[in-house]
Amino acid sequence: MRIKKRILIYVCSTVIGITAITFLLIYILFYSYREQSFRKQQQNKIRYTVQLIQKYREQSAEISSILDEQDINDFYDEKLLVYDKEKDLIFSSLDSLEIPSARSILHSLSPAQQSVFSDERHYDVLGAYIESNRQVYYAIIKAYDAFGYDKLSYLRNVLIVLFIVFSLLVILVSLYISGKISRPIALLADNIQHYDFSSNNEPLSVKTSTYEIEHLTERFNELVRRTNEAFAFQKRTIDHISHQLKTPIAVLVSELERISRAADNEVIKQELDHQVVKAQSLGNIITVLLEISKVEAGQQLKKYNTRIDEMIYDIIGELNIIYPDFNFHIKYTPQELNEKRLEVSVNPLLVKQAFQNLLSNCIIYSSENKGSIEIDASQTGLLKIHLSNKGAIISDAEQKMLFRHFFRGENSRGQAGYGLGLVLTQKILAANNADVSYTNRDEENSFVVSFKS
Secondary structure, eight states, rough: OHHHHHHHHHHHHHHHHHHHHHHHHHHHHHHHHHHHHHHHHHHHHHHHHHHHHHHHHHHHHHHHHHHHHHHHHOOSSEEEEETTTTOEEEEEEEEOOOOOHHHHHHHHOHHHOEEEEEEEEEEEEEEEEEEEEHHHHHHHEEOOHHHHHHHHHHHHHHHHHHHHHHHHHHHHHHHHHHHHHHHHHHHHHHHHHHHOOSSSOOOOOOOOOOHHHHHHHHHHHHHHHHHHHHHHHHHHHHHHHHHHHHHHHHHHHHHHHHTTOOOOOOHHHHHHHHHHHHHHHHHHHHHHHHHHHHHTTOOOOEEEEEEEHHHHHHHHHHHHHOEEEEETEEEEEESOOOGGGEEEEEEHHHHHHHHHHHHHHHHOSSSSSSEEEEEEOOOOTTEEEEEEEEOOOOOOOHTTTTTSSOOOOOTTTTTOOOOOOHHHHHHHHTTTTHHHHHHEEEEEEEEEEEEEE
16 A cells, blocks of 8 residues: 555544544533433422422312413423422423323432432423421423424534545545655656666655655665675776785796705705695685675674784795895883783684785885884783884875775875775784774884773
8 A cells, every 4th residue: 555545544534533433522512411401490499399389279270270371481391209208299290291200200209319309201200309497209201302403403413524624634634645655656656766876876866855755765765875885896806806815826937936946855855835825725715705805794703812922923934035124123111021912813714814915015015125113012901003004105195095995095006905904904914803993204104003901
């Protein structure tokens, strides 16, 4: 069912239902008021008649005539019976109206039960026990409240007409409101239906002042953005793989070329054993890529206590095979420290890949054949690794783009690469409760990796 029809049905049924119940309650209350008011009039009439009987007992016939004339003026149809304390009839109005239940009502009246009410085909019947001037009387009056029923009938007709008119107004207003509410939803649905996910469209926009529609539009745009990022990440997979496998393959090729020039079979065998280990690192790279995909998917990583300085020494040893002329100067702050501070809980495969990216960049973009590494464990609960080299610094504008996919600064001209290494490094470190930042001073570039325990 369309939301417009659903809103129309809900609003109309609710408002019209409440109105019907309200009008019915008004009618019932007025009906009860008419009954109580009329019975009060009957009681007053009985008391007044009893007083006249006491005052003019000898002129009862004339009194009956006078009272009947009064009845004609007060009500259209009425019968009054008055009994003495022995329950003998002492007065009966001249009206021909009969009271079939008079005897049973009279029998029910007593000092303990001084009034009895009943209905007989729209007639109100009232029995009353009355004490006047130390005399006891019983009275039964039956009357038709023509004036009260006329007002009740008029009220009923007015309420029916008002209900019909109000219901029509509610339906018309509900049509307008449901159309106004559903219009932006229908427009949003139509825009989504015609949205081209295959192209890089502008964010979806719907003109509306409704917060929920704006929120839904924002969530849709957020979903599209994340979907596009997922597609982009899928497209970048090959670039990621090529970027990450380039260094270990280069190392492997370089070593195999060196081995091919060796003449001693024993040396060749030993070197091949070493290259088997190097080739296994390619498998580790694949594992790294799989772990990165887990990070992208929000899965938890397996972490182990790892000596960061030992990991850095291993990476430097592997890089020296390709860049034998480049040297790293490593220092510790403070010089004498508790080795436990060098241990952090990380995923070693991923963190090793992150440092390999940073150290490779340190070599590639350095203007000298040397770089410096400072391992700072001076602060409790914080381990900082400063990687520095001399070279062209990165401008303030480029620093804002440094950790974005495919961004390459001016200093990277003439260098091979895809602009993915720092992006992967940042994601890896973030997944291991660490962060990376960049600073520069006096033509010296520095990347600082901070591990929090």
